Amino acid sequence: xxxxxxxxxxxxxxxxxxxxxxxxxxxxxxxxxxxxxxxxxxxxxxxxxxxxxxxxxxxxxxxxxxxxxxxxxxxxxxxxxxxxxxxxxxxxxxxxxxxxxxxxxxxxxxxxxxxxxxxxxxxxxxxxxxxxxxxxxxxxxxxxxxxxxxxxxxxxxxxxxxxxxxxxxxxxxxxxxxxxxxxxxxxxxxxxxxxxxxxxxxxxxxxxxxxxxxxxxxxxxxxxxxxxxxxxxxxxxxxxxxxxxxxxxxxxxxxxxxxxxxxxxxxxxxxxxxxxxxxxxxxxxxxxxxxxxxxxxxxxxxxxxxxxxxxxxxxxxxxxxxxxxxxxxxxxxxxxxxxxxxxxxxxxxxxxxxxxxxxxxxxxxxxxxxxxxxxxxxxxxxxxxxxxxxxxxxxxxxxxxxxxxxxxxxxxxxxxxxxxxxxxxxxxxxxxxxxxxxxxxxxxxxxxxxxxxxxxxxxxxxxxxxxxxxxxxxxxxxxxxxxxxxxxxxxxxxxxxxxxxxxxxxxxxxxxxxxxxxxxxxxxxxxxxxxx
Numbered sequence: 001x002x003x004x005x006x007x008x009x010x011x012x013x014x015x016x017x018x019x020x021x022x023x024x025x026x027x028x029x030x031x032x033x034x035x036x037x038x039x040x041x042x043x044x045x046x047x048x049x050x051x052x053x054x055x056x057x058x059x060x061x062x063x064x065x066x067x068x069x070x071x072x073x074x075x076x077x078x079x080x081x082x083x084x085x086x087x088x089x090x091x092x093x094x095x096x097x098x099x100x101x102x103x104x105x106x107x108x109x110x111x112x113x114x115x116x117x118x119x120x121x122x123x124x125x126x127x128x129x130x131x132x133x134x135x136x137x138x139x140x141x142x143x144x145x146x147x148x149x150x151x152x153x154x155x156x157x158x159x160x161x162x163x164x165x166x167x168x169x170x171x172x173x174x175x176x177x178x179x180x181x182x183x184x185x186x187x188x189x190x191x192x193x194x195x196x197x198x199x200x201x202x203x204x205x206x207x208x209x210x211x212x213x214x215x216x217x218x219x220x221x222x223x224x225x226x227x228x229x230x231x232x233x234x235x236x237x238x239x240x241x242x243x244x245x246x247x248x249x250x251x252x253x254x255x256x257x258x259x260x261x262x263x264x265x266x267x268x269x270x271x272x273x274x275x276x277x278x279x280x281x282x283x284x285x286x287x288x289x290x291x292x293x294x295x296x297x298x299x300x301x302x303x304x305x306x307x308x309x310x311x312x313x314x315x316x317x318x319x320x321x322x323x324x325x326x327x328x329x330x331x332x333x334x335x336x337x338x339x340x341x342x343x344x345x346x347x348x349x350x351x352x353x354x355x356x357x358x359x360x361x362x363x364x365x366x367x368x369x370x371x372x373x374x375x376x377x378x379x380x381x382x383x384x385x386x387x388x389x390x391x392x393x394x395x396x397x398x399x400x401x402x403x404x405x406x407x408x409x410x411x412x413x414x415x416x417x418x419x420x421x422x423x424x425x426x427x428x429x430x431x432x433x434x435x436x437x438x439x440x441x442x443x444x445x446x447x448x449x450x451x452x453x454x455x456x457x458x459x460x461x462x463x464x465x466x467x468x469x470x471x472x473x474x475x476x477x478x479x480x481x482x483x484x485x486x487x488x489x490x491x492x493x494x495x496x497x498x499x500x501x502x503x504x505x506x507x508x509x510x511x512x513x514x515x516x517x518x519x520x521x522x523x524x525x526x527x528x529x530x531x532x
Contacts, residue, residue: 010059011336020334021342024067024325027201028343029350031325031373033240033358034366035070038143040082040090040097041317043240043358044249046070047351049316053307054344058337060306062299063282065289066321067329067340068307072373073277074270074318076138076409081266085257098253100263101312104270108305111275117297118465119272120279122458124491126393127416128280129382130400131273134412136377137161137405139370146367147183149175149238157405173227174217174234175364181213182206182368201328203369207361214239214362240361246351251315269410270318278304278320285326287501294502324373390519390526392423393490420458420491427528429455429487439463446476453484458491465499476507483512486529493524 028050036046046069053068061068081100086093111117141160145152149172154160189202200208222235243249257263282295300321307319329339351358386397396416404412421434432438433454442449448471452460468478480496482488493510500508516527 011338013338013342014335016333016335017338018342020329020332020339022346023201023332024329024339024343025346025350026204027325027328028067028069028347030203030207030361030366030369031072032070032347033361034370035072035075036317037240037363037366038072038075038139038370039070039078039317041078041094042243042249042251042315044242044246044351045251045316047347048246048249048314049307049311049319051344051348051351052311052316053319054340054342054347056307056310057303058341058344060299061303061337061340062296063285063321064293064295064337065326065330065334065339066282066285066295066300067325067343068304068319069322069325070317071277071320071322072139072370072377073132073135074274074320075370076135077266077269077273078317079142080408081263081270084262085266092254095251095254096257096263097266098251098312098315099255099258100266101270101308101318102253102255103258103263103267104274104318105305105308105312107267107271108275108308109302111271112298112302112305115298117275117279117301118462120276120297121283121465121495122461122491123276123280124396124416124420124458125494126386126389126396126490127400127413127420128276129386130397130416131404131409131413133378133382133397134401134404134409136374136379137401139374140378143367143370143374147176147179147364147371148172149179149234149364172232172234174219174225174232175238175362178210178214178217178362179364179368182210182365183371185209186369186372206365206369210362210365211360214360214365219362220360238363240359240363240366242355242359246348246355249315253312265408265410269408273409273413274304274308274318274320275301281321281323281326283498283502284323285321285330287498288327288330388520389490389522389524392519392526395423396420420489424455424457424487424489427487429457433457434459437463439467441467441470443472443475446474447479448472448475448477449479449481451481451484454486456482456485456488456492458489458495460492461495464496468499468503471506478503478506478508480508480510481512482510483515485512485516488513488516488527490524490526497524 032046032050033043037043050069057068081097082093085096138157141157144164145167148167150167152160152163154163185206186202189205219234219238220236224231224233279297282300286295386393399419400412400416403415424434434457437460438453440451450464450467515530517530518525518527
């Protein structure tokens with residue numbers, strides 16, 4: 001097995017891992033159902049993915065504390081594939097999307113063998129945040145109508161957003177009650193600091209309140225009711241629909257159009273966006289790990305690819321290392337990869353033993369949870385944060401956001417990256433430095449000096465990491481010398497800061513910024529050469 005795939009020992013399961021796994025299971029249960037349905041997949045497909053991600057990835061993964069499962073960030077790609085490939089037939093679109101998932105998973109496995117997991121590290125944070133904000137807006141645009149009990153006329157994100165006021169005015173009152181109450185509870189419970197309220201995750205607290213209310217409204221039986229002189233219809237169509245058993249959800253991919261241009265568009269999006277989001281989540285969780293253990297990114301990407309391959313062959317959603325559940329895992333005190341395993345086992349046991357309980361969950365409640373998730377992804381704080389760093393980062397963020405909403409994720413991200421390169425060239429960065437960065441290394445005692453030549457941009461991060469891996473035994477300090485650069489960008493500075501957190505036993509510092517002027521007061525702002 002190549003060195004990149006050698007994993008640290010899995011460790012011995014602990015009581016803390018069991019507790020963390022149970023807590024994450026409670027968080028994952030409603031979110032997996034909601035993400036699957038929003039993606040155009042059967043509800044239990046999300047549970048299936050989390051089970052595979054939990055049990056399989058525990059033994060082949062390279063990240064200690066991350067939780068594998070379906071993520072809101074891939075909803076936009078999945079539902080787009082189902083609708084476009086099915087051409088009106090949702091079941092056919094689902095099966096053809098599974099075929100797309102098989103090819104995308106194979107590409108992810110190929111990325112891992114090529115040791116290309118570092119692709120996520122060089123991505124501009126502002127472009128990534130713009131992409132996530134666009135995903136959040138699209139989730140809100142689609143799920144707000146479900147939360148209100150209305151089937152919208154529009155199909156595109158911006159048109160769906162514009163139609164929300166109409167849905168508010170013409171919503172189904174009882175469904176609106178469930179949806180808006182759920183959304184209000186999510187907001188309130190997230191802000192509460194009482195220990196007894198935070199003993200259970202907010203999604204479970206919402207279910208404990210809204211499911212009895214749905215039973216009182218008799219949603220399981222089709223009937224009409226009157227409200228303000230209008231007649232409305234409700235019934236089981238507003239509840240989660242489940243198969244008789246977990247085995248009934250097994251669905252095989254349909255490969256008839258897998259090599260079409262439309263299919264390959266989604267193959268690329270699943271492979272690239274899924275890989276980037278997963279890697280960034282792993283890096284974020286590593287920074288939260290109390291023991292500061294660095295994950296093996298290529299090994300973890302390999303595990304994600306294998307998991308996605310299995311999920312696509314049996315009817316599951318694509319998986320990634322999911323940041324919200326992973327953070328909850330860390331906060332709950334998880335110590336080894338066994339917490340991910342336990343979360344998967346608890347989901348499997350619950351769905352196998354109590355499927356009738358899941359069928360009592362209103363779709364409006366799950367939609368409200370996704371609207372809340374979308375609002376967090378599209379938070380205005382991200383916009384303000386980008387502006388604080390610099391106008392260039394605001395431009396990258398806004399362009400990626402707007403183009404993604406107007407077109408698709410792949411076009412939006414590609415536009416953001418091209419704009420970033422253009423901005424660097426306009427500011428005088430040498431073309432060679434953007435595609436063939438030069439980093440030289442020297443050793444002075446216990447200090448390793450890495451000197452960047454030309455421009456310190458996103459492209460220089462990979463050779464920096466390579467040189468760090470070559471640091472000799474006994475090296476105590478890393479100095480990144482930027483005195484020979486004309487431009488240092490925000491991506492480079494933010495990633496060096498992250499690398500420093502990954503190496504707690506090494507002191508990492510940056511020198512040579514004296515001759516460069518920061519565009520704003522932010523410590524990670526882009527810097528340009530000052531000429532006399």
